[in-house]
Amino acid sequence: MDLSLTTRAIGEHTVLEVGGEVDVYTAPRLRERLVELIDGGARRIIVDLGRVDFLDSTGLGVLVGALKRLRPVNGSFGLICDKEPLLKIFRITALDQVFPIYATLEAAISADSSGSGSGE
Amino acid sequence: MSRVRLSFTPAPVHVRTARLVGVAVARRAGVAEELLDEVRLAIGEACARAVALHRQYGLTELVLVEMSDGPTYTVRVIDRAPIEAGLGLAALPPDELADEALTDEALTVGVGFALLAGFVEDLQVRPVDEGVGTEVRMAWPVGR
Numbered sequence: 001m002d003l004s005l006t007t008r009a010i011g012e013h014t015v016l017e018v019g020g021e022v023d024v025y026t027a028p029r030l031r032e033r034l035v036e037l038i039d040g041g042a043r044r045i046i047v048d049l050g051r052v053d054f055l056d057s058t059g060l061g062v063l064v065g066a067l068k069r070l071r072p073v074n075g076s077f078g079l080i081c082d083k084e085p086l087l088k089i090f091r092i093t094a095l096d097q098v099f100p101i102y103a104t105l106e107a108a109i110s111a112d113s114s115g116s117g118s119g120e
Numbered sequence: 121m122s123r124v125r126l127s128f129t130p131a132p133v134h135v136r137t138a139r140l141v142g143v144a145v146a147r148r149a150g151v152a153e154e155l156l157d158e159v160r161l162a163i164g165e166a167c168a169r170a171v172a173l174h175r176q177y178g179l180t181e182l183v184l185v186e187m188s189d190g191p192t193y194t195v196r197v198i199d200r201a202p203i204e205a206g207l208g209l210a211a212l213p214p215d216e217l218a219d220e221a222l223t224d225e226a227l228t229v230g231v232g233f234a235l236l237a238g239f240v241e242d243l244q245v246r247p248v249d250e251g252v253g254t255e256v257r258m259a260w261p262v263g264r
Binding site: 023054057060064065068071085089093094098 | 132133135136139157160161164165168171172217220224227228229231232234235238239
């Protein structure tokens with residue numbers, strides 16, 4: 001399944017819903033979209049991985065890149081993911097210690113609004 | 121033992137094809153259903169790594185993927201990059217993953233290796249027997 005990207009605003013948060021396969025071929029499109037959002041002024045970004053079927057190291061690198069871009073501008077970056085196969089990928093790479101990861105959108109917004117999900 | 125060989129131009133678009141074929145052959149070989157996600161991810165990582173090396177060195181040779189079943193389901197992914205580049209794999213500790221000084225390429229290589237090592241119990245990375253290049257060999261149990 002090809003990559004799908006949908007953006008919506010919820011209050012001060014920008015939610016990027018990602019679907020399909022994020023791999024060495026499609027990850028550049030995800031990177032472009034995240035860079036567009038940040039360059040366009042988005043500072044509180046939540047990436048919803050709920051419809052992602054496949055995620056490889058290139059996709060993980062893109063997510064880390066967005067996190068690093070947001071740091072100097074005091075932004076926040078969180079992930080929504082409740083699929084065990086994807087969560088295992090974050091654990092194995094130790095990236096679960098880098099990203100705030102939430103099971104639901106509500107949890108992500110709530111945590112970020114209270115300041116605990118500041119993206120390190 | 122049966123064997124399936126696939127070779128492809130070193131372009132990212134073909135890595136998905138290699139994953140699909142690799143999983144299809146794994147399923148037919150009798151690899152347990154719950155391992156197929158790991159097979160898919162590992163083959164994708166090994167092929168993406170080979171493509172990245174070929175592009176880094178401007179190599180147009182095909183990347184080779186060879187799948188064989190027998191006592192285990194074995195996948196070999198062979199690149200033609202200089203050996204010192206191919207063997208230069210290293211997992212990154214957590215505190216370095218989001219380090220500002222780390223390049224995207226280095227991060228992806230480190231994370232890719234962590235995934236390979238984490239998902240494949242039987243993993244070998246070694247120089248090819250003939251010529252220049254590296255072989256990533258991965259094996260999974262079959263349930264027959």
